Amino acid sequence: MATERTLSIIKPDATRRNLTGKINAKFEDAGLRIVAQKRIKLSAEQAGKFYEVHKDRPFYGELVEFMASEPVVVQVLEGENAIAKNREVMGATNPANADEGTIRKEFALSMGENSVHGSDAPETAKEEIAFFFSGLELVG
């Protein structure tokens, strides 16, 4: 197994409800290390660029508006198979389908307001980390 890094975002529905610490505990309990983290407010333009891959989907406008509505916490998680492990800890996109004990099962409000983002593959993880963090901010 390889040590990987993945990009995580604690979304506005969760920062608004003061859940950053509870969500971070889920990552740490699963063996993921938070090696970089910052709280920022995305502009609609930045949120639109980050989610450009979904630009033709019917929910794109709603997603961009939501992600730019309030602060988010962007973070880099590191660990063995961090990309897949984080997806496991997050749970299914739709919280109604998420397994017990996952972040989305416990905290998500809906399919759109589902508390966390996580990269889905090594190439996207690399791009998404570079979208938010410079090399100097990644100390490991």
Ligand code: ADP
């Ligand atoms: P995931 O975040 O699990 O990787 P996707 O990449 O498919 O899921 O979608 C990105 C985000 O877009 C989701 O996390 C969710 O916030 C939003 N989203 C996805 N599908 C829908 C939908 N049908 N209705 C509203 N929002 C959606």
Ligand code: MG
């Ligand atoms: Mg995705």
